[in-house]
Amino acid sequence: MADKIKDAKIIFVVGGPGSGKGTQCEKVVEKYGYTHLSSGDLLRAEVASGSERGKQLQAIMQKGELVPLDTVLDMIKDAMIAKADVSKGYLIDGYPREVKQGEEFEKKIGAPALLLYIDAKSETMVQRLLKRGQTSGRADDNEETIKKRLDLYYKATEPVIAFYESRGIVRKIDSELPVDEVFKQVSQAIDKLK
Ligand SMILES: Nc1ncnc2c1ncn2[C@@H]1O[C@H](COP(=O)(O)OP(=O)(O)O)[C@@H](O)[C@H]1O
Ligand SMILES: Nc1ncnc2c1ncn2[C@H]1C[C@H](O)[C@@H](COP(=O)(O)OP(=O)(O)O)O1
Ligand SMILES: [Mg+2]
Numbered sequence: 753m754a755d756k757i758k759d760a761k762i763i764f765v766v767g768g769p770g771s772g773k774g775t776q777c778e779k780v781v782e783k784y785g786y787t788h789l790s791s792g793d794l795l796r797a798e799v800a801s802g803s804e805r806g807k808q809l810q811a812i813m814q815k816g817e818l819v820p821l822d823t824v825l826d827m828i829k830d831a832m833i834a835k836a837d838v839s840k841g842y843l844i845d846g847y848p849r850e851v852k853q854g855e856e857f858e859k860k861i862g863a864p865a866l867l868l869y870i871d872a873k874s875e876t877m878v879q880r881l882l883k884r885g886q887t888s889g890r891a892d893d894n895e896e897t898i899k900k901r902l903d904l905y906y907k908a909t910e911p912v913i914a915f916y917e918s919r920g921i922v923r924k925i926d927s928e929l930p931v932d933e934v935f936k937q938v939s940q941a942i943d944k945l946k
Pocket of ligand 3: 773774790792846
């Protein structure tokens with residue numbers, strides 16, 4: 753199954769909560785036509801379906817914790833296969849969140865060509881998330897859960913960046929700048945892939 757997608761470029765988009773991953777991915781879709789798969793969006797769709805599994809996921813996400821690896825990876829894989837015939841590339845947004853997730857992805861799907869490391873200061877991320885929380889309706893965009901998500905990001909996800917840095921595929925993006933300035937950096941990184 754997974755060999756259907758072996759020729760498409762895979763880009764991991766990694767960064768803290770509120771760093772701007774989703775914002776940049778939308779712009780990449782517009783300019784490059786890549787397929788955007790956000791692990792968080794896939795999980796929230798499952799929650800919205802009202803299924804029993806969705807209820808369990810909601811409880812975990814509300815606490816700012818990571819859902820089980822197999823659940824996320826299966827969702828991403830299914831979504832990738834569904835788009836395999838039309839996709840030139842995939843933006844995998846919000847995954848891997850821990851080194852083990854990266855290792856399992858490579859075993860079951862393939863290796864990333866690039867890791868976009870969307871970097872912002874923790875104060876910036878908190879401010880953006882609090883603002884997003886005013887309209888997002890997301891159960892995890894509140895002060896208490898934001899703090900937990902940030903802690904988990906530094907503990908579990910930052911090591912992912914070091915893991916791929918040794919392979920030379922990490923491009924660090926300064927996400928403190930206005931959206932379009934951030935996107936210039938993202939575009940440069942993607943253009944170099946060709
Ligand atoms: N470069 C930026 N400057 C200012 N605000 C931004 C920037 N990038 C994103 N935002 C805002 O910050 C919030 C979080 O962005 P989002 O893309 O949802 O981040 P993530 O997917 O990493 O959690 C959103 O409300 C978004 O509009
Ligand atoms: N790869 C992954 N592994 C485990 N849990 C994940 C996950 N991706 C998302 N989740 C769960 C836990 C996260 O706190 C929650 C929201 O994720 P998200 O939408 O990617 O957040 P954000 O875009 O603010 O960084 O969903
Ligand atoms: Mg997001």
